[in-house]
Amino acid sequence: MQAARLVAALDQNHKLPLDRIPADDIAKIVDRIAPREPAPSGRDVAAFNSAI
Amino acid sequence: VSRSATGPATATLTQFVLKIHSRCDLACDYCYVYRHADQSWRRRPPTMSQAVVRQAAARIAEHASAHDQRWVRVVLHGGEPLLVGPRRLRAIATELRATIEPVAQLDLRMQSNGTQLTPEVCEVLRDCHIAVGISLDGDRASNDRHRRYANRASSYDTVLRALELLRRPAYRHLYAGILCTVDVRNDPIAVYSALMAQDPPRLDFLLPHATWDRPPVRPGSRTPYAAWLLEIFRRWSADGRPVPIRLFDSILATGRGGVSGTESLGLDPADIAVIETDGSWEQADSLKVAFDGAPATGLNVFSHTVDDVAAFPAVAQRLAGLDGLCATCRACPVVRQCGGGLFAHRYRRDNGFDNPSAYCADLKELIVGINDYGSSSTAGAASVREVDDLGLATFEAVGRGYGDAAAIGRLADLQLEIARELVAAVAADAPPGAWQLLLEVERTAPRAVRAVLSHPYVRAWAVDCRRSPAGRIEYLNAIALACAVRGGLEAELPVPVHDTAVYLPTLGRVDLPGPRSTPPVLSTTPGKLHVRDGDHRLTLDLTAPREPWWPSARVDLDGLSLVVEDSDPHRDCHYWPPTGRLDEPARRAWRQSLATAWRIVLADAPEQAAGMTAGLRVVTPLVAAPDGRRRSSYARHAFGAVAVAPTDADALAVLLVHEFQHVKLGALIDIIDFYDPTYPGLITVGWRPEPRPVEMVLHGTYAHLAIADMWRARAERSGDAAAAATFRRYRDWTTEAMANLAATQALTPAGVRLLALMDATIASWR
Numbered sequence: 001m002q003a004a005r006l007v008a009a010l011d012q013n014h015k016l017p018l019d020r021i022p023a024d025d026i027a028k029i030v031d032r033i034a035p036r037e038p039a040p041s042g043r044d045v046a047a048f049n050s051a052i
Numbered sequence: 053v054s055r056s057a058t059g060p061a062t063a064t065l066t067q068f069v070l071k072i073h074s075r076c077d078l079a080c081d082y083c084y085v086y087r088h089a090d091q092s093w094r095r096r097p098p099t100m101s102q103a104v105v106r107q108a109a110a111r112i113a114e115h116a117s118a119h120d121q122r123w124v125r126v127v128l129h130g131g132e133p134l135l136v137g138p139r140r141l142r143a144i145a146t147e148l149r150a151t152i153e154p155v156a157q158l159d160l161r162m163q164s165n166g167t168q169l170t171p172e173v174c175e176v177l178r179d180c181h182i183a184v185g186i187s188l189d190g191d192r193a194s195n196d197r198h199r200r201y202a203n204r205a206s207s208y209d210t211v212l213r214a215l216e217l218l219r220r221p222a223y224r225h226l227y228a229g230i231l232c233t234v235d236v237r238n239d240p241i242a243v244y245s246a247l248m249a250q251d252p253p254r255l256d257f258l259l260p261h262a263t264w265d266r267p268p269v270r271p272g273s274r275t276p277y278a279a280w281l282l283e284i285f286r287r288w289s290a291d292g293r294p295v296p297i298r299l300f301d302s303i304l305a306t307g308r309g310g311v312s313g314t315e316s317l318g319l320d321p322a323d324i325a326v327i328e329t330d331g332s333w334e335q336a337d338s339l340k341v342a343f344d345g346a347p348a349t350g351l352n353v354f355s356h357t358v359d360d361v362a363a364f365p366a367v368a369q370r371l372a373g374l375d376g377l378c379a380t381c382r383a384c385p386v387v388r389q390c391g392g393g394l395f396a397h398r399y400r401r402d403n404g405f406d407n408p409s410a411y412c413a414d415l416k417e418l419i420v421g422i423n424d425y426g427s428s429s430t431a432g433a434a435s436v437r438e439v440d441d442l443g444l445a446t447f448e449a450v451g452r453g454y455g456d457a458a459a460i461g462r463l464a465d466l467q468l469e470i471a472r473e474l475v476a477a478v479a480a481d482a483p484p485g486a487w488q489l490l491l492e493v494e495r496t497a498p499r500a501v502r503a504v505l506s507h508p509y510v511r512a513w514a515v516d517c518r519r520s521p522a523g524r525i526e527y528l529n530a531i532a533l534a535c536a537v538r539g540g541l542e543a544e545l546p547v548p549v550h551d552t553a554v555y556l557p558t559l560g561r562v563d564l565p566g567p568r569s570t571p572p573v574l575s576t577t578p579g580k581l582h583v584r585d586g587d588h589r590l591t592l593d594l595t596a597p598r599e600p601w602w603p604s605a606r607v608d609l610d611g612l613s614l615v616v617e618d619s620d621p622h623r624d625c626h627y628w629p630p631t632g633r634l635d636e637p638a639r640r641a642w643r644q645s646l647a648t649a650w651r652i653v654l655a656d657a658p659e660q661a662a663g664m665t666a667g668l669r670v671v672t673p674l675v676a677a678p679d680g681r682r683r684s685s686y687a688r689h690a691f692g693a694v695a696v697a698p699t700d701a702d703a704l705a706v707l708l709v710h711e712f713q714h715v716k717l718g719a720l721i722d723i724i725d726f727y728d729p730t731y732p733g734l735i736t737v738g739w740r741p742e743p744r745p746v747e748m749v750l751h752g753t754y755a756h757l758a759i760a761d762m763w764r765a766r767a768e769r770s771g772d773a774a775a776a777a778t779f780r781r782y783r784d785w786t787t788e789a790m791a792n793l794a795a796t797q798a799l800t801p802a803g804v805r806l807l808a809l810m811d812a813t814i815a816s817w818r
Binding site: 003004006007010011013014017018019021025026027029030031032033034035 | 221224225292294465466468469470472473474475476477479490491494495501514515518519689722723724725802
């Protein structure tokens, strides 16, 4: 999802109750933020120490 | 095939095209394999044998080892590579990885027409980490102009089904992009729009193959290809350049002095070789358009090494950059961006390849057109159009390395919404009571829900749940109960026990030593928490910290309110392990240390402090390093939290600023694509001995930018020479790493803009 569309969806959904957030938006946003399949090893930089 | 951004100085090859199947199920009328001069496919076996795969892998590994290459790219190609079938594909990929990966990182890709892409194939691609590019020429009418089966049937619907498969969450990370061959008779905007509708991570446009003997079709204009592509370029720019388009990105990058991303343009070495199904080494595939046998080298993997191929005269010429071009090209003002175009397109029967491209006029007009657009005042804005909805002021402020309370508050709001959607996503697996309670609290006391879901480690929990809900999802009960307590609602739910305690996020923990056969049940009444743990009953006053109730350790400082988080069971998402629960003296020591550190931040980094008041919510104590070295960390899925091991207040101030920079950039990266995540190259930095991946370098520069600024303030205030030296060290690390980042082809326009904003901050110090 492009940044502009992502932010627009987040802003729109922010006004909605949890159970009214469109499922398609949830699927796309969650897929971007936390895909079920983690990145290939060596590229998973979700957590690392400060000595980057 | 891409060019390597880390291309070697000596003649080495890093990219290999493996023709694993030499036949195709489509009969596209422009195909260079079957429809152009070279007809060598007729003389080759249809599929590559395992013996050839094994020997090819051994040659690639041998070359990588001899030349100390850290990564190589192998592109599985054809014909149509998926005609080998899923089982054979798995065997090929397994062989390649087993042989090459002990020596170098393997970036394994495939270019396919998509017709054979099934869920079964996708499982193999996922297991073997093979990224796939799909060929599609735009909308139905445009695609069907050339890309048809032998019986003239359309391939369009079949390919769209393949793209739908690749967009599914399970396979999305395998979707490398779409390759589109230009036909100027098609409507460029219709083509662009149809390609964008497939939500590709990147696009590329190829000029149809042509030579001076078989010149491009030019209906009605001298430079129709430039006009066609510029129309798309302007639309793409107006759209905020939402996805990378390799042809355009290459021209933009070389215009800034960077490297090209394609062998079709630029002067960087085209360090590519092809291995045919019979094990023959060949030059670039596109040479098939020149004459029969044009790509041949007479070499094969069984008798010849990659070094032999790199030394082959025609290959060496293509590695020679400017010196390998004709006199006309060498004298051209745009030669550094054009590079003579694709080697094959220079061919003329009477003098071979010593010519400009058959597309010379189009390429020059396209490059000049893009350069002119790039130097206009609107282009800079266009390159960040994609972040307009974030709030341009927010992006500009945070991009410069700062961000006041409003800017960071904007990021925090977006982070809260991401957390809400993650919770909603995993709620389907949750016991129904928690979800219903959450919805009920949200209806009557929405702020209570937002306060709890803003707690940094709620997202960390949701991400863990998403990947593996078993044994984790019950924690939603604790989240819902915390919301009920904050919202003043009465509720009752069982809650999971973690390490002899139950935890209510943002509120605190109840120590409940076991054993037990069923989880304890918590119920809430105003100001009270009632616990039923087997036969054991107790009522806790939430306002009175008394065993076994441990309220969260809140610290209220000048403008900054945070929690020293020593209990949340999901705080162990940082690189280093967290401490266990702190006793009261330890909590008191943290409060004192943080108070002193915060005063230092206010004095030495006031612009950072402003943003931290709106975004820093949690400090998580880490176990101290046995050797006494400083430890600190952020976690991508815990916005608002930094973790740190005990240290002196001076160092703590620096570490808080440093880690909060990571928190800010992590929030931006959630939303904006600053770089190509598939870029396999590593980048040299001053602060570590070994090269680092792009995201880590981006994080490092962003964090060190703020630390340099902090030491600059200290040096200016004190006149201390050591502080000034520390400032220079961090500044130089930052500028050098930024230069190295900029020299890659990994950054998107937004990434380039981010570096420009950081650079503006450094420039302001002079």
